[in-house]
Amino acid sequence: MIMEEKTNNVAIDGPAGTGKSTVSKLLAKKLGFLMFDTGATYRAVSYGCIECKTDLTDEAACTEIARKVTVEINKESGEQRVFFDGKDCTPYIRSPEVTKAVSQVATKPAVRSVMVNLQKATTACGGFVAEGRDIGTVVFPNAKCKFYLDASLEIRTQRRLKQMQEDATYQLSSSSTPKEPTEKEIADLRETIALRDEADKKRAVGPLVAAPDAIVIDTGSFTIDQTVEELYKICVTKLDIKSE
Ligand code: DC
DSSP states (O other), X not given: OOOOOOEXXXXXXXXXXXSHHHHHHHHHHHHTOEEEETHHHHHHHHHHHHHTTOOTTOHHHHHHHHTTEEEEEOTTTOOEEEEETTEEOGGGTTSHHHHHHHHHHHTOHHHHHHHHHHHHHHTTTSOEEEEESSIIIIIOTTEEEEEEEEOOHHHHHHHHHHHHHXXXXXXXXXXXXXXXXXXXXXXXXXXXXXXXXXXXXXXXXXXXXXXXTOEEEEGGGOOHHHHHHHHHHHHHHHXXXXXX
């Protein structure tokens, strides 16, 4: 049997609201690695589909759009930018329209195939902490370190609410003065997260699932710093690097 060589990469998967992005960013910094937010590439496809008024049920048309997505990660600053047809669309990929369309776009096997190739090409040299849904299973099947972050639906809803209140682009209401969310708005958000989880877990290709060799961590009772510390300790051993 040929054993494939393990790559010097870290895979972080898990549902939305588990702190994956922040943890990945801080962990990458601590390790001296680059962080890759793979969700941004699917968001760039959605942005392209909206720009081109593409029928989201048309897999071939969405795949054409996917082929025009590129990504750049600055080696010095670590800053990541995504492009559609050469246009930097990074500022627009977190809009509610893109967020709504992305689950539909990300279920398409041909779109996923184009994105996975892009993600593999971007990280081929190693030294990446990549976060997403299928990193440990599909993008980095040979990564030395794989983590699956999880937390209860309630905790993830509360975290997302806090993020929305802190970030003007995430305001629940279109009014200029931030307001406390109503019970209905909280319930709607909870349902949106639950539906997105279900779409991510049930899709036929690249579903959200912990890789058999991933370390599963429930971040519900951990602060971000505690989570980063826990992951860092494991990475130091598995990647055989010197601790800070
Ligand atoms: O992490 P995020 O919310 O930015 O992800 C956006 C969407 O892309 C979400 O519906 C999950 C999907 N996604 C995926 O299917 N595979 C990945 N590796 C990353 C994200």
